[in-house]
Amino acid sequence: MQVGSRANWIARLRRLIKQIRSLPLSWFCAVRRLVLCVLRLKPSICGSQKKNQSSSPFDKDNVREEHLQEGMQSRFLATSHEAPVVLGSTVPTFLMNTLPSPEPTPNDSRSVLFKEFGKGDDRADNERAVTPSQTAPILKPINPQDILRYDRKNKIPKAKEQSYKVPVRDQDTRRQGFTDVPAGWELCVHPEGAQYFHHPTKKIFTEADLRDSKTEEFILSSLQELERKKSQVQLHTDPADTELVLERLEETMDNGTIGVICGYYFADTRDKTLFWLEEYDATSMLSDMVAQVTEQHMQLELEARFWYHYEIFPNHRHYSEELVRELMGILLHASIDTMTSEESTSPYKWQEMQNMMSFIERAKDIGECQGYVACAISRLMGTFVHTRFLHLWGTRNVRLSRRERLYDEPERDRGLLTLFRMIYLILFYAPGKYVDALEDLSVDGIIDLHLWTDFIERLQAEWSELLLISVDIPSRVPGHTGAAQVAIYLSTVASVGSIIIGLLLIRQHRTVSRSNAHQYLDYKYDSSYGYVSLAVLYSVPYALLMWHGHIFDCIVFHLFLRWLYCSFQSSWSRPSFSTGLGLCPRSNSGIPPHQLGSNRPSSSPVSRRSLVPH
Numbered sequence: 180m181q182v183g184s185r186a187n188w189i190a191r192l193r194r195l196i197k198q199i200r201s202l203p204l205s206w207f208c209a210v211r212r213l214v215l216c217v218l219r220l221k222p223s224i225c226g227s228q229k230k231n232q233s234s235s236p237f238d239k240d241n242v243r244e245e246h247l248q249e250g251m252q253s254r255f256l257a258t259s260h261e262a263p264v265v266l267g268s269t270v271p272t273f274l275m276n277t278l279p280s281p282e283p284t285p286n287d288s289r290s291v292l293f294k295e296f297g298k299g300d301d302r303a304d305n306e307r308a309v310t311p312s313q314t315a316p317i318l319k320p321i322n323p324q325d326i327l328r329y330d331r332k333n334k335i336p337k338a339k340e341q342s343y344k345v346p347v348r349d350q351d352t353r354r355q356g357f358t359d360v361p362a363g364w365e366l367c368v369h370p371e372g373a374q375y376f377h378h379p380t381k382k383i384f385t386e387a388d389l390r391d392s393k394t395e396e397f398i399l400s401s402l403q404e405l406e407r408k409k410s411q412v413q414l415h416t417d418p419a420d421t422e423l424v425l426e427r428l429e430e431t432m433d434n435g436t437i438g439v440i441c442g443y444y445f446a447d448t449r450d451k452t453l454f455w456l457e458e459y460d461a462t463s464m465l466s467d468m469v470a471q472v473t474e475q476h477m478q479l480e481l482e483a484r485f486w487y488h489y490e491i492f493p494n495h496r497h498y499s500e501e502l503v504r505e506l507m508g509i510l511l512h513a514s515i516d517t518m519t520s521e522e523s524t525s526p527y528k529w530q531e532m533q534n535m536m537s538f539i540e541r542a543k544d545i546g547e548c549q550g551y552v553a554c555a556i557s558r559l560m561g562t563f564v565h566t567r568f569l570h571l572w573g574t575r576n577v578r579l580s581r582r583e584r585l586y587d588e589p590e591r592d593r594g595l596l597t598l599f600r601m602i603y604l605i606l607f608y609a610p611g612k613y614v615d616a617l618e619d620l621s622v623d624g625i626i627d628l629h630l631w632t633d634f635i636e637r638l639q640a641e642w643s644e645l646l647l648i649s650v651d652i653p654s655r656v657p658g659h660t661g662a663a664q665v666a667i668y669l670s671t672v673a674s675v676g677s678i679i680i681g682l683l684l685i686r687q688h689r690t691v692s693r694s695n696a697h698q699y700l701d702y703k704y705d706s707s708y709g710y711v712s713l714a715v716l717y718s719v720p721y722a723l724l725m726w727h728g729h730i731f732d733c734i735v736f737h738l739f740l741r742w743l744y745c746s747f748q749s750s751w752s753r754p755s756f757s758t759g760l761g762l763c764p765r766s767n768s769g770i771p772p773h774q775l776g777s778n779r780p781s782s783s784p785v786s787r788r789s790l791v792p793h
Contacts, residue, residue: 486561496553613714
């Protein structure tokens with residue numbers, strides 16, 4: 180019996196070994212991972228083998244076995260006391276309903292990832308969080324102007340052949356919305372057409388495409404890192420009045436490689452300002468400001484950037500009667516101020532502001548489409564608040580007149596000023612008018628855009644009139660030599676030069692719009708002599724036309740003197756000084772000009788004989 184029982188055990192053992200050998204390698208990897216997880220070791224070997232095998236084609240049985248392997252691993256990890264692993268990132272879809280949902284531990288990222296950014300409801304299980312990575316994303320404070328909405332260079336390939344078939348529409352067919360949007364998020368479309376994602380419960384905005392799994396993972400891991408930093412800072416803000424914006428950015432790292440970082444900022448809807456979790460360098464906001472900025476003054480620019488935040492994320496905003504009344508009051512005062520004073524600091528003309536008021540009065544009747552209203556009102560509010568910031572509104576040194584200069588101007592170079600006075604004399608003092616106009620446009624580096632538009636329109640009209648007035652006289656008149664012919668050449672060159680330079684200036688200034696007027700004038704400005712060089716360039720067509728006219732007058736006066744001098748001369752014995760100047764043409768035979776028509780050439784026998792053919 181003992182021998183038989185021993186043989187049976189040996190036979191069973193052989194069958195077991197044979198069955199184990201028939202099992203696929205993935206089962207051994209799964210068992211190894213389970214053992215290593217129990218021993219709190221890192222499963223790196225089998226994981227690397229799986230990654231290497233993922234690129235090779237599998238049949239359906241192997242794929243099914245790997246899904247089972249991942250399901251067993253995820254189910255075991257969910258019930259262990261290790262670092263939490265989110266099921267949505269590792270468990271296959273067809274096993275999600277069969278595995279029990281684990282209870283979140285106090286350190287579970289799903290329970291704290293969104294709780295501090297919103298009202299903290301029980302929707303955390305519906306959010307798709309990210310598995311904690313070895314390196315946390317880099318967070319960088321930004322402001323709304325750093326959102327790359329208008330600077331994205333997305334290129335799409337052209338279709339070689341268009342083909343699309345509209346399906347049959349029945350009573351059950353409805354207009355389909357956006358698909359593949361993560362749970363809890365809404366895909367919004369800006370009135371201009373740009374897409375952005377909004378989490379209404381947590382009040383989070385981002386322009387990153389969360390439909391891409393890697394981008395979603397990056398944004399959620401950035402949220403987790405932001406929550407960690409927020410726990411270290413005591414913020415006295417109400418989550419109901421706080422909005423968070425995340426932006427996926429690419430920057431050059433210290434080692435020269437291109438890395439992905441996450442830009443962020445918070446918007447306080449109650450105080451109409453921005454804030455961050457660390458000290459923020461706001462130097463980029465002060466590009467138009469020369470004076471030393473105080474904290475009270477800086478709040479105006481922060482409010483202007485806040486309104487830009489409202490402008491680029493407007494769809495969920497509701498109609499605010501208080502905000503509309505405030506904007507109507509600003510427009511009413513600015514329009515009356517512009518109508519009654521030429522020194523108004525308003526950024527618009529009074530006719531434009533009257534049209535704005537008529538449009539805003541109809542905002543309440545629009546109804547549910549308040550995203551359009553919020554975008555328009557936010558843009559106007561941001562423009563007026565930024566204008567207040569530039570004119571030091573609310574400070575002791577406020578600029579109350581458009582032409583008032585608050586900063587000390589550097590001393591001009593006297594040598595250059597003497598040179599420019601000589602150039603003014605050559606150009607008939609035309610640059611002085613343009614210098615005054617340009618300095619009136621740009622006061623302390625602040626450009627009045629509607630005055631700039633009027634100035635450019637007047638310039639182009641003036642150059643067009645000069646082109647019509649410029650008349651080219653014949654470059655050579657028979658019988659005119661000496662000083663008269665030189666004057667004709669100079670007059671022609673001045674006329675053609677006025678036409679060419681006028682055309683070039685008209686063509687160049689058609690491309691200088693209101694949006695880049697500041698860059699254009701800042702490039703042409705020099706601290707030593709201001710806008711004198713630009714004014715000289717503007718004066719060249721007018722000066723050349725004036726020189727053309729004066730030279731033409733000199734030619735007419737020269738011809739008059741010639742006629743007058745030749746009328747009182749009856750004979751010429753030898754070449755005179757006036758002949759050298761071209762007042763009277765010089766004859767080779769010394770015969771006076773009035774006798775040239777009566778004398779006939781002599782017909783000598785020699786000349787006749789020379790005409791007879793031999």
